[in-house]
Structures are given as structure tokens and as C-alpha cells.
């Protein structure tokens with residue numbers, strides 16, 4: 001981290017409590033990622049303490065090693081990884097973490113490396129071909145591994161989610177029973193997993209998926225040891241304010257308790273977004289204004305991919321020494337690259353007098369924002385600093401637990 005801070009001259013900034021406003025006062029030329037470890041810690045503690053089972057962090061939402069260490073220290077011991085790159089990264093960063101390779105379509109070489117070099121025992125699959133691949137890749141001298149946890153991914157509806165994950169993965173309902181029976185033969189522990197889609201706006205999404213889990217178990221008549229409800233737990237964005245997370249947990253717990261499974265069966269979940277959305281925001285500068293369009297120094301090839309490509313809305317606020325008293329109006333953003341596609345429709349509500357040289361904080365970019373940055377067109381080199389003010393929205397209560405104001409840079 002330290003090498004990034006020098007460029008900003010942050011060493012000379014006042015110590016003590018530090019928020020977005022203090023960073024804007026330094027008038028950074030590049031966008032700055034504002035990191036809130038306390039918010040990630042709070043989210044992790046919430047899942048560790050309140051989810052009625054085990055919470056795996058879905059690494060693709062934000063693979064930052066700093067974040068991985070924060071989650072680990074807050075009690076997250078299991079990690080959902082989807083590529084050999086994520087396997088290597090998490091194993092190197094957190095050597096004692098339990099890794100679960102939950103991409104249902106993997107290279108055979110990746111499975112073998114994960115199993116033999118990184119101790120990965122847990123794999124998901126949605127076809128017989130993948131099952132055979134896993135068995136082959138983890139065998140030694142023709143003898144099949146006896147310590148595999150195999151989770152069959154079933155297809156469920158994405159109707160309640162803002163981002164569908166229903167078409168790409170998941171076994172067809174007609175194939176699930178035979179797949180479960182075949183996987184049972186190869187597995188030490190057998191599981192069923194699914195993903196209701198990202199940003200599921202109602203707990204009913206999980207209740208409906210659990211109905212499918214029940215049908216599959218009954219039809220296959222196999223003993224199931226793990227039920228993994230996947231990710232999809234929401235965060236809070238403008239126009240997308242979900243019900244409290246504990247209502248999701250209650251619905252999942254109730255559905256799990258009524259499944260025909262053994263008393264010792266485990267319940268897992270794989271939150272990505274919900275654990276890290278509040279972890280980061282980005283401080284950008286306005287370089288040009290044209291009517292209700294603001295040209296800012298981050299965009300579609302930076303942390304705003306989802307804002308550009310799927311019209312995701314993020315909270316924004318103008319950061320000035322003195323608050324503007326001009327009435328708010330809707331703006332759209334252009335990013336810094338020369339590409340027309342580098343445009344974020346919003347609408348983003350900001351005071352009507354916002355203009356060149358102003359700083360804007362764009363919130364809730366810790367999940368799928370910072371992780372998707374590119375260096376296209378020479379942009380994307382971003383400073384990051386740790387701040388201790390509150391994220392622009394939170395699902396974990398405004399009454400933050402007591403914490404120290406001392407920020408180490």
C-alpha cells in the first residue's frame with residue numbers, strides 16, 4: 001500500500017480520523033480508491049455470526065489480498081474460487097484457508113494442480129463429463145481419490161435477481177438425479193449447490209431454489225451431506241434497497257431444516273457482493289461538464305463496468321469544502337477513455353452547480369467494481385487509501401461497532 005500513497009503526498013495529510021473529504025482536500029489528479037476495512041470486517045462478522053451455517057467468500061467479487069486478510073481475520077475460513085489463478089492467489093495469501101473450486105467447468109490441469117498442490121478437496125460440477133474429469137484429475141496411479149467433496153450445481157430461476165446466472169451453469173432438472181447418484185459414488189461428502197443470481201432482491205429467491213433442492217434429493221434418493229445456497233445476497237444501491245439480510249437467513253434456515261437430509265448435514269453459502277460492496281468507493285474528479293453530462297476520470301474500463309454495461313446505479317455525492325445548496329438534478333457520466341462506450345447513463349443525482357474540478361465520491365464499488373479495472377488507454381492507475389468514515393450505504397447498521405480512529409497509512 002505504502003508505495004501508492006507517496007504519489008498522493010498523503011504522508012503529509014493530517015493523521016487521526018480520515019474520510020473522503022480529507023482525501024479530496026489533497027486534490028488528487030487520478031481517481032482514488034477509498035478503502036474501508038472496518039466495513040468489510042463488519043460484513044464478515046455479520047455472516048460469521050448470523051448465517052446459520054458456513055459462509056464461503058466468493059473471491060471473484062474482489063480478490064484484493066488486503067481484503068482476503070481482513071475477511072480471514074474476521075473469521076471467514078472458506079473461500080469460493082473459480083480459476084486456478086484464484087486458487088494460487090488465495091493459497092499464497094491465506095495458507096490455512098479452505099478452498100472450494102466452485103466453477104462447474106474447469107480445465108483438467110487446473111483440477112489436478114488445485115488438488116495435488118493446493119490441497120483443494122471441494123469441487124462443483126453440473127455434468128457427467130465434469131465428474132469424470134474431476135475423478136481422473138485427482139486419481140493417483142489409477143486409484144480414485146477418497147477425500148472429495150463433490151457438489152452438484154442445479155439450475156434454478158434467476159427471476160428475483162438483478163443479474164441472471166440461470167442460463168450458463170446448472171444441471172438440467174432431468175439430469176440431476178442420475179448426476180447425484182453418480183457423484184455419490186465418487187464423493188466422500190456429496191452436496192447440492194445453486195446460485196439464484198446476483199443481487200437477489202427477495203428471500204423468496206432462496207425459498208424457491210430450496211424447493212428444487214428438495215425435489216432433487218427425493219428423486220435421486222441419495223444421502224446429501226452439504227447444501228450450498230450460493231451467492232446472490234444483496235447490497236444497497238439507489239433504487240435497489242433490499243430487505244434486511246437476516247430475513248434471507250431466516251428463510252434459508254427454515255427451508256434447510258425441512259429438507260430430507262441427515263442431522264449432520266452442513267449448510268453453506270457463498271456471498272461475494274454482500275461481503276465487499278461496502279469495502280471500497282472511488283473518488284473521481286470532474287474534467288468537463290456539457291449540460292447534464294459530466295466527464296469524469298474513471299469509467300467503464302475502470303471501476304464502473306457495471307454502471308456502463310448493465311446500467312447499474314451507484315450512490316454519488318459531491319465533496320466540497322462547503323456544501324452546495326443548489327438543488328440536485330440527474331447527471332450521466334462519461335469516462336476518461338476515447339471510447340464512446342465509456343458512458344454511464346445513471347441517472348446520478350448531484351447538485352446542479354457541479355462542475356470542472358469538483359470531486360465526486362461514487363460509493364459501493366467494493367464488489368465487481370474495483371475488481372474489473374483495466375489499464376485501457378493509459379488510464380486505470382489508481383491510488384488507494386484507507387479511510388475510516390462510513391460507506392455511503394450499509395446493510396450492517398449505521399450504529400457501527402466502536403473502532404479506533406487511528407488510521408495507519
Ligand SMILES: *Cc1c(COP(=O)(O)O)cnc(C)c1O
Pocket residue numbers: 058060061080102103195197198199230231232233270271272273274
Ligand atoms: C459469483 C458467484 C458467487 C458470488 O455471487 P454474489 O452475487 O456476488 O454473492 C457465488 N458463487 C458462485 C458460484 C459464483 O459464481
